[in-house]
Amino acid sequence: MKKVLGAVTAAALMGCAATQEAQKPTPPPAETPAKVEAPAAAARPKLQVPVDYYKLDNGLKVVLSRDTTAPKVVVGVYYNIGFRIEPKNRTGFAHLFEHMMFQGSRNMGKMEFIRLVQKNGGMLNGSTRFDFTNYFELVPSNALEPMLWAEADRMAGLEVTQDNLKNQQGVVSNEVKVNVLNQPYGGFPWLDMPQVANTNWYNAHNFYGDLKDLDAATLEDVGAFFKTYYAPSNAALVVVGDFEPEQVKAWVQKYFGPLPTAAQPQKPDISEPRQEKEKRHDKKDPLATRPALAVGYHMPAVNTPEYYAMALVDEVLLQGNDSMLYQQLVQKKGMTGELQGGVNELGNHWNYNGPMQWTAYLFHDATTTTDAILAEIDGVVAQLQDKPVDASTLARARVKARSKLYGEIESTFDFGRADLLASSALFFDDPARINRLEDELEKVTPELIQKTAREYLRRENRTVLTVTPAPAQAKAR
Incomplete structure (x- = not known):
């Protein structure tokens, strides 16, 4: 509901494209039939935040x-x-x-x-x-x-x-x-x-x-x-x-204005090397009641074409009940009741600057093994890697991504807009970036999604994190 309201509010703020009543064309002479082309669809209004x-x-x-x-x-x-x-x-x-x-x-x-x-x-x-x-x-x-x-x-x-x-x-x-x-x-x-x-x-x-x-x-x-x-x-x-x-x-x-400036130390190198081998780590939790599983894949660098492609990959694979992973793991296999995750658990896709993981996580019964879940995840991911997504899937992902973006901008009585403006100024010296995010999403092609999935959703680029409930005697202590 919050996302829907955010999208509606954003659309109202952007304004609606003016429409004109179509005029009936004068028919051409009978002896010279004319080719009548369908009128072009009205351009969809885009986000225009004053900056x-x-x-x-x-x-x-x-x-x-x-x-x-x-x-x-x-x-x-x-x-x-x-x-x-x-x-x-x-x-x-x-x-x-x-x-x-x-x-x-x-x-x-x-x-x-x-x-x-x-x-x-x-x-x-x-x-x-x-x-x-x-x-x-x-x-x-x-x-x-x-x-x-x-x-x-x-x-x-x-x-x-x-x-x-x-x-x-x-x-x-x-x-x-x-x-x-x-x-x-x-x-x-x-x-x-x-x-x-x-x-x-x-x-x-x-x-x-x-x-x-x-x-x-x-x-x-x-x-x-x-x-x-x-x-x-x-x-x-x-x-x-x-x-x-x-x-x-x-x-x-x-x-x-009167506050003194201060020379800034050089920021440390926070880059990460390309991961060439899958990592696995198990966390013993004496308070946990069920096993949990998270898979994290290193993200593309911020503001690259692949970075924008991952925003749509996230929608296709993980976000919403129509997502491929939800359909496979919840609806078809019943391995879990809910999937969560995305990019930047402490914010959103657009307000960070540095290495990040795209993460999907879930809680499951002890009778379901980690390897069984991973096999299903790999099968779904392979569908994006093997061939480009179809037009309808890409269009739906764009609609979901735009709706989420509008919802984030309008969240908490405009704090979301302030957040994207400030973080883009802070990191990139470019707060007007907020008005180009939609265009960047529109540029993403099926081929770019396939290329991005092949490079960034590799199993070698993945970290598997599990939570195992501790033994009963550990709880008693």
């Missing part, structure tokens, strides 16, 4: 996207630091720092940022992803200026005490325990798969963090991390909604 993009002298990337449909705005600040490139021996630090950003700044005490948003009738959140850490607020339009001031204030500098640091170390440690260590299937597969599928430490370490690394963080570590990664030159600011552009530009300059 006003510029940079401040200190390097801050600014994206404005005006929409006067409702008197509300989304403000987002994205920092180019995520799980992947956090310092060695400080695993989990990117996530810890997300929490620290709510502990007080130069002009706001602990938790005052949250109270400021709530008093203005808004909502807010922050998150740590593979390639960025973000903070956003959704507020009525008349509260836009205070939000810009508040975000600039904490970008200018944190005021963190040892007590606050210790408190947040405890919060994050408890989060790890609740969400991973003491949770059945905790971290499966989003946290587990990268650690076994990748070889580069930056892509393969424990993103949630080792508890000993979290406990070892000091105030000096916090200060150094902030100075390095939370500078305007490593950030993007996005404003989406009902506002006056010139007024917003003046506020952005007033509050963010």
